[in-house]
Each structure stands twice: as C-alpha cells, then as structure tokens.
Amino acid sequence: MRRLPARRPTIRDIARRAGVSESAVSFALNGRPGVSEGTRERVRRVAEQLGWQPSTAARALSGEGSATVGLVLARPARTLGVESFFLRLVSGVQEALAARGLGLLFQVVEDVAAECAVHRRWWAEHRVDGLLVVDPRADDPRPALLAGLGLPTVVIGAMDDPAWEPAPDGALSNLWADDAEAMDSVVARLDALGHRRVAHVAGLGELAHTRRRAAALRRAAERHGLHVTSVTTDYSDAQGAEATHRLLAAPRPPTAVVYDNDVMAVAGLAAAARRGLAVPADLSIVAWDDSVLCRSTHPPLTALARDTAAFGRRAAEELVALLDGAPARRTRDATPLLVERGSTGWAAAT
Template sequence: MRRTPPRRPTIKDIARRAGVSVSAVSFALNGRPGVSEATRERVRRVAEQLGWQPSTAARALSGEGAATVGLVLARPARTLGVESFFLQLVSGVQEALAARRFGLLFQVVEDLDAECAVYRRWWAERRVDGLLVVDPRAEDPRPALLDGLGLPAVVIGAPAVTAPPGAAISTVWADDTGAMSSIVSHLHALGHRRITHIAGLPELAHTRRRMACLRAEAARRGLPDARSVTTDYSDAQGAEATRRALTGPRPPTAIVYDNDVMAVAGLAVAAERGLAVPEDLSVVAWDDSALCRNTHPALTALTRDTAAFGRRAAEHLLSLLDGAPPRRTQDPTPALLHRASTAHPRP
C-alpha cells in the first residue's frame, strides 16, 4: 500500500500549538513589530519543534527574496559530464551557499541569447536573488542586462566588465596570461620551438587572452611555429585538432590543451600514430585533475584550488546581496606542476 507523504507544517499549525493568531505568527517569524518578545520566542520555539521552514515561493512573492542563486552555462551539454573544472567550481559554490542556506538553480542552454532569455524569465518569476556568470565574452551583453534587471551578479573569469556605473556586479578571475606564459617558458627551456595550443571556444574572453599571450611569447622568443586552434572543449574535437596538427608539414613537438579531457584525447591520438610521450611529443593540460594524475604518463598541468575559486565567487555574491559594494578580486595564478608528459624533444 502506498504511503501518504507527511504534510508540511504551516503557520496555521504553529498558531494552533502556540495559542496565538496566524498574523501574530507571521509578525514573530518575520521579525516585525506587533507581538511581545515572549510571544515571539514562543512562536519560534514551536516552529522549530514542528520543523517548519519558510516557503521559497512565498518569500519571493512577499519581496523577501528567493534564497536562491542562479548559474546558466551556454556550452555544449556533452562537454560537461567529463570536464572536472566545472564540477569542482560548483562544489565550492555550493559549499558557500549551503552555509547561508541558499540554493543553486543551474541550467544549461545552447547559446548566449538563450542564456539572456533565462535571466529575464528568472527575474520575472522572482526565481533568484542573484547570479553567478561564467565564460565572459570580449563584448558581453550580460552585465548591462543584469544591471537593467536589478540582479546582483559575480562574473567569474573577467578582470573587469563593461557595465553601467554603480552596477552591483563583482568580478573574480585568475591570470590566464601569466599561466600561459609559465607554460611557454617551461616548454621553451626544454628546447621546444614548435608549440601548438589546442584552445577552447573562440568567443570566450579567457580563450582570447591565452591565444594572445601565446602569440606574444612566440614573437618575443622567436618561435614562428607556435599557433593556436579553437575547439568546443570536447574530447572529439580535441582529438581531431591533434590529428590535424600532427599531420601538418611541421608538426609540433609540444601541445598545450585548454582542458584535461582534450589532453587525454591527445595522448590517445599520439599513441595511435606511434608517437611516444614525452620523447616524440610533450603534452600539457590547462587544469589538473584525476585524469591528469592517472594517465600514463601523468600529465604536466596547471594546478589551483578550483573549489576555493568557486567558494570565493559565491561569497562575493552573498556579500552583494547583503548590501556590500562590488569588488574585483584576482585569484592566485595557477601553478605549473611538472610531470612525466613533458621533456626535451628528440634531437
């Protein structure tokens, strides 16, 4: 026989047990004047005994907020299940939100227009109090949109954003340029002169910063065969870009991948072509992960505390919701961890 689920306690239940009116319960639980301190304490004690929690929908309708933060990701959904960066980022976000009993509303969409449409719908439905915005673009319409809607936000991955003065928008980012410079310096010191960068989505600001840094470092060091190619971050496109690079007239002796998934796919392509890593090809992954540590050979990779990065972003958003002014915060630059996938090229 199917069990009937337990009924959630209501303010009427609290009023009945505490021996007061429903309006007195509302005043007491919302911190409003109109009841004595003794009544307020009795109501709160009864609410705790009954396990009562405020309704998020009711809070939103009353203008008290939804106690929920939104995150929309405009990327191919197939790339998310295997990429560790976003899983670690969200774990840090959730840790900070849970401490304040906030929820996280997450949605994946196909493009930037769809992402903006979600923001407008969430605002109209009072679904979220603020937003975490990822994958900033060079010309990004989202900050102005969110300021117009009155939704506080933290943009993750941008040193600065173009938004109207006074917008409640903070930024948190790491130095992609410094990180790429450390990779090129490491490979150049090993003797590599032909370096290919298999990058992510070309419209993202951090992709452009990494590509620009590679060009600048190549010009400074006299490396005419250093270049970048873009992908959708998936293992399939990472593998295909690797095949094209290795079949060119001057194949690279080192490849830098913008995520761990593509780097592991690149290892597989090198093996199918009979190339030994690192003797014939050095491989570097942008973000360290269990994949990087447990492949053979283990991958040289950039390492940072991604969960802490997400936690700081969420804490900045909660500060905005508490009325604090916006701020710009630079995270520590990812450090290059040398492992067995990089070595001197063959003479």
C-alpha cells in the first residue's frame, strides 16, 4: 500500500494537542505577551514534537503557496566555481521558471544527508512548492523522503535504483539522457582510430551516472577488445590532473582518456604537456559536456555536446507541469553527440 504524503503541522494541530486556543499558540510562538510562561513552554514543546516550523513566506501563511521551487546540490563547493555545467543548467531552469513567475531557491551542501535535511526544512517551513533533484545515486535515501513529503519533484538524471520507481499516482517525474549510449559512441570512435588502451577519469563514485558510464565503458571495451580502466575524482581540475599523471605513469599507459567534465579534460591536457606528450599524436582526449572551455584550448577538445541550458529549461517545464496538475512521467532527452576536434587522432604505435 502506498504511503500517503505527510501533512505539514499547523497552528491548529498545535492548539488541539496543547489544549489551548489558536490565538494562544500564535502568542506563544511569536513571543508576544498574553499567555503564561507555562503555556508558552507547553506550546513550544508540542510544536517541536510535531515538527512545526514557521513559514517564511506570507503567501504560504495564506495558503497560496510560496511561488518558489528548490534545488539542492550535494557536491563539494570548491568544485563549483570552475565547472560550467551546473551554471548552464541553472540558467535554463531559471529562464523557464521566470516565464511563469516562479523563483528558484538554490543551496549547496556537502553531502546527501545534508540535502535531505534541507528538503525537510523547506517542506516544514512552506518554503517551496516543488523540487528539482539531481545526481541519483546508489543506496539513495531521497526516494523515501520525497515520497513522504509529497512535494512535486522532477529528478534530473536516469533513475537506475528501483527505490526511485515512482507510484503511478505520485508526483515525481524524471528527465534523463542515455549516458551509456553516449559512452558507446566515444568508445566506438576511439576503436576506429586504433586505440586499444582507454582510460576514464570519472566524477564522484557514488553517483549513478558515474557508475553507469563506467559500466558502459567496460561493456563497450569487451565488444571491441579494448583494455580500459576507470578512476574516480571529485570533478576538480586538481584531481583530474593528478589522475592523469597516475595513468600516464603506468607501464602501459592509455593512448586515450575520457574525462567526465570539461575542467578535468583541460587539466588532463596540461598534465600531458608537462610529461612531454603531444595531443593527439601521443594521447587523445575526450571531454564530457562541451563548453567554451573545450573550444578555447590548443588543440580544441573533442567533446560530447548537448544544449545544457535547454536541458535545464525542460526539467523546469516538467516541474511546472506537475505544479499545474499534470501526471508524473519519465522523459528521455536527446543523447549527447560526439563533436570531434583536434584532441583526438590515430593511436600512436606502441
């Protein structure tokens, strides 16, 4: 049996539990005179037991909603200043929301436990009317939490974990692109160029799309008879460069490296140069998610390209549809396309 979404506690609930009037609850919670200290303490204790939080929006107090949707990003904050993907995604989200007069409440936290805490607080405070959720991961605590809160939600990214399976009458939609198909296209092209040893400098290991890309690489390698390896990082340029140095120092180093973002690919290009390697004569490089950065290096980087801002707009539009009462659905977005530039070429003879 599907669990019904939890209902936010109200002043009326507190009054009923504490055995006082609603006006007494208002006086007690707002620190106004008119109630005894004993009543004030009892009301506050009941409010805490019920999980009540004050609304921070006047519209929420009137029952009209907050006219705001939320997005929490559980990524190391130090990596966001150099990675353009989320900036472009959020710009597309904001464009679609602004067209409907909706605001975006955005917060960065260190881990998914902190993200769950933010979701619970926003729900209790009537802070948001819906949520955008990114980075599905293994053993993810968010599906159960979101089902309990009942907030309309759009998950951005493929939901491989059965825990994400939405109920037919639920309020959880999904927008996703096929990372496995994109990785297949990269491996097929590298194979055609004669590469037999391919490395993957991936992002955070707990993310579902990291695991999906690594698994797709292994399957494609088996089909083409290639030797492959994947290493995980925090998406930063520092760890991208460090991973590249380790890979290139191996007795039989890769002749091609696929990076999970543009920043690490540029760092890998610099790391190869420091080791005296020419790109693409000695090493081919492919970046995930094309950007101005990829087009500005020498040589310019081969990359998997998609319109990330448009991807964000479509995610926001899916959420607006849920807020308007449309049924939840899963929508597949276009697969990123491989754009070849100067960083890929024929494998060097080894």
